[in-house]
Amino acid sequence: MKVFSTNKPSVIVISLVLLLIFNLSASVCFAAKKSADTSVGDVVTKLKTKLNLNDQQVKELTTALTDLSNRLNTLVNKQEGAEEDNDPHEFINGVKEAQADYQKKLKTILTDSQMQSYDALREKVIMEALDNLAAIKLMDIQDQIGFSDEQLNKLTPVLGEDMRGFIKIAWKYAGESRIRVLEKIKIARELKEIQHKSEGKVKQILTPDQYKKWEAYKKQQQGK
Secondary structure, eight states: OBSOOOOOHHHHHHHHHHHHHHOOOSOHHHHHHHTTTOBHHHHHHHHHHHHTOOHHHHHHHHHHHHHHHHHHHHHHHHHHTSOTTOOTHHHHHHHHHHHHHHHHHHHHHSOHHHHHHHHHHHHHHHHHHHHHHHHHHHHHHHHHHTOOHHHHHHHHHHHHHHHHHHHHHHHHHTTOSOOOHHHHHHHHHHHHHHHHHHHHHHHHHSOHHHHHHHHHHHHHHHTO
């Protein structure tokens, strides 16, 4: 059984993010190419080796992942058939509920040590994917800003961590039809803190002239 498959552009990005829950590959490009071929069996085989699972755990994990796969496929297929202006809250909340149920099952299947290893593996995959996206974005503007390959390598994890912070906040509040004023203020503060830390690191990597060009580029993008 395939983890999921989709052809609709509006769902592809979300689907690739969901694939990170399962796939232990090193990049989004690999995930994108393999998304149609990735099966629950493939995922469990990888996890069996990396987490040293016994036969009973393999059986239970296969059942849990199959259930999650079916639920995600149902949600994605429903979203694909919806109108373009359809409210995505039902889809997002459905995904969050399915993921939460899977995590509960996972905690009953894995030992505490295995659970920690699993969380570390998943976070590693997510960060590798985000670092790859950050590197692609940086390469697009490298000539414009004028930073070296060495500087690009230093900037990549900074932007990757930056995106990870935004994703955590976005996912936390995704699917909510209304966000209270106090929550909006909290979100704004959290986002500002992420940006402040990121910009401080960027400033240390770039030269003063490069940083001016960096700031000019950001303002240009904000104006679009």
